[in-house]
Amino acid sequence: MRKAHIISIGNELLIGDTINTNASWIGRFLTEKGFFVEQVNTLPDDYALIKEFIDLSLKESDFTVVTGGLGPTHDDITKKVITDLFDDELIEIESVLNHIKDMFRKRDFDFSRSNAEQALVPKSCTVLFNDLGTAPGMWFEKKNHALAVLPGVPYEMKFLMNKRVSDKLENFFPGQDVWATRYFKTAGVPESTLSDQIVGDLSTYLNNGVQVAYLPNPGGVTIRISAEGNSKTAANEKLESLQELLYKNAGDLIYGEGRDCELAAVVGDLLNQTNKTISVAESCTGGMLSSDITDVAGSSNYMLGGVIAYANDVKIIHLGVNENDLINDGAVSKKVALQMAKGVASNMNSTIGVSTTGIAGPGGGSAEKPVGTVWMGFWIDGKSFALKAQFTNDRLINKQRTVMVVLETLRRELLGLGTYPYNLKPQQ
């Protein structure tokens, strides 16, 4: 199995200003490509140290990824280190220079000398053209070793790994043992319930290099299964029976496959398939639900719009909430949630309306309605119900959980499953 090293450069990573999410992303990427990721070394903007570690990695691994230190400022020294290490010289790449100038023109920024220097690269490298930023990636082949040098900006790094490095790796390291990995995403079920009670004992499946992991995150729990083989096909075959079992035991809970599958996109597909439109009335989530729905490309096809109703007047005037109900039951109540959902659907002329109203915190709680109390309203083609949940003391987590529960409830309703996230009970 070929060895890979990741070298992350930047003082901000060492002093804890920035969490090294790049290394984790690259680690997963390379693992799936069949590499054994043996070291991640995080180093300061220090010439001698960077040189020492790259030099060692060239000797002790098959592939090295270096990220960071390619910016236009004086502390960005990665390019200098590599030029010296390879006894190379810098040359200007015209297409890169034009691209940088173009980026500045489009944004109407002033172009400075330090920006032009980003178009210089060591002569022995192949440029990995960076559509998204001003620092080009660089690819070096030295005997049996390959080296990719990438900017540290996460979305530029990911773009270059996916669009430029991926093909080069497969050409340079052909016929490598690979891993097949599948991700099954769930929402609205606790990790321990999912693993112990729903999926159950998997020990008979875990041989022949098959692995299972439950990965909890704010949006739900992802089940990852993986297996090693001398081809993608061979590795994938080992996963078939386990995947069958997962779908048999937990199929209704799996909203999608693939690490990057988003619940809002799955709900969007269901809305498209059933020819429905949606509008959103948000109080406690304050726009986060709409924002998640509209993160999906093409969402304008089914998302008509929404009302952020923070003030009571907005709830009354723009959503048709009854003023007496607001006074008697309070804004965080079943009646108001139901009226908000119906009101927004009616005002925006959508087939579905959903609403959120709750005590996001940190203030505003009471004995009867503590921080974390949330009502969610649903109006689906005339069917109306509300769910009440008790989340946490954390404002942001309360917003995120509410969004997740609303979307997962929509998914289950559109599929007619008849169950609800966290076993919440629908109330009329």
Added chain:
Amino acid sequence: MRKAHIISIGNELLIGDTINTNASWIGRFLTEKGFFVEQVNTLPDDYALIKEFIDLSLKESDFTVVTGGLGPTHDDITKKVITDLFDDELIEIESVLNHIKDMFRKRDFDFSRSNAEQALVPKSCTVLFNDLGTAPGMWFEKKNHALAVLPGVPYEMKFLMNKRVSDKLENFFPGQDVWATRYFKTAGVPESTLSDQIVGDLSTYLNNGVQVAYLPNPGGVTIRISAEGNSKTAANEKLESLQELLYKNAGDLIYGEGRDCELAAVVGDLLNQTNKTISVAESCTGGMLSSDITDVAGSSNYMLGGVIAYANDVKIIHLGVNENDLINDGAVSKKVALQMAKGVASNMNSTIGVSTTGIAGPGGGSAEKPVGTVWMGFWIDGKSFALKAQFTNDRLINKQRTVMVVLETLRRELLGLGTYPYNLKPQQ
């Protein structure tokens, strides 16, 4: 300045299942204690590699923190490596064994031999008693070097660093210099413009242990300055003249101090101070602007609400946008942006209205209005203008940039600065 190394052990960190947040937390902890954190090395559960890196760190640094690999399973080998490295032997610590048995009793778990082995530690260590878990921390003093070995579970590691390691460090490294660090946050100015043209040459300030870094992120660029001194006061004094210069050259661009200062919270404070209220009309940002505004605790004081106007009908009916202008100029236009901002302020009865309308992408672009074209409208106490920007091809980044520019524009308007993010020109 004393050097520290962090060695993080665990395959899950290398294959990208777990992000190494421990290293970032420890990095910040040690930086504030006055250490120069020179390396973070993340290693697999590999005997030879762990031994090599700990051995090197003992020679090349003053303090080493090792986390992970202390669990009860066969792949947890950190303790074995250290026992061998120091030519030591394992002894059982009775108080630790009793604590472990006690934890198992309380949780009603079965106690096994592998759990009892967690009470064994190398003879030459001082036990760092772990109230929160079964793996004790270990402290070693070898000549001028100290080594702390801690479990990888984040809350156990943090407990041990705060309650056990902190005092030991101060005793072992008395009178050590400490660092003072300050953060200045900016938005709407590119990193290179900020560093080269606005702040300018700082070389005369960068002596006596003073450092400067520009940290770009999706929300803007943070300027970090830091200095070393034999006390917090001494270190802080070194930063005074540099901070003065920063405010002299870039004061208008600095929206706040401190690493965690949020632009939406700064704008919220200004709205509170000036007794203004705001409402938001979002098309291309789809709720993200409202969500950022309402992430701030207490935002219900000035945020009245908003309209997510994805469909043209919503723009017409709920924001009073002129249908002919929509047809003639298109939804992404100055006229529509201006009408949306005025319309939402008028409908929600707020003193300020802001709007966003643009081609978020990936589809919907044209030669005249490519993906990334965004119009932002402002209605501030009757003053009305719009800004046009050209962002990227990435949907999410376009949403984030738009939110940032709207908030930064509001900040500058509320302060009467007369400048605009990215030098955009206001249009009536």
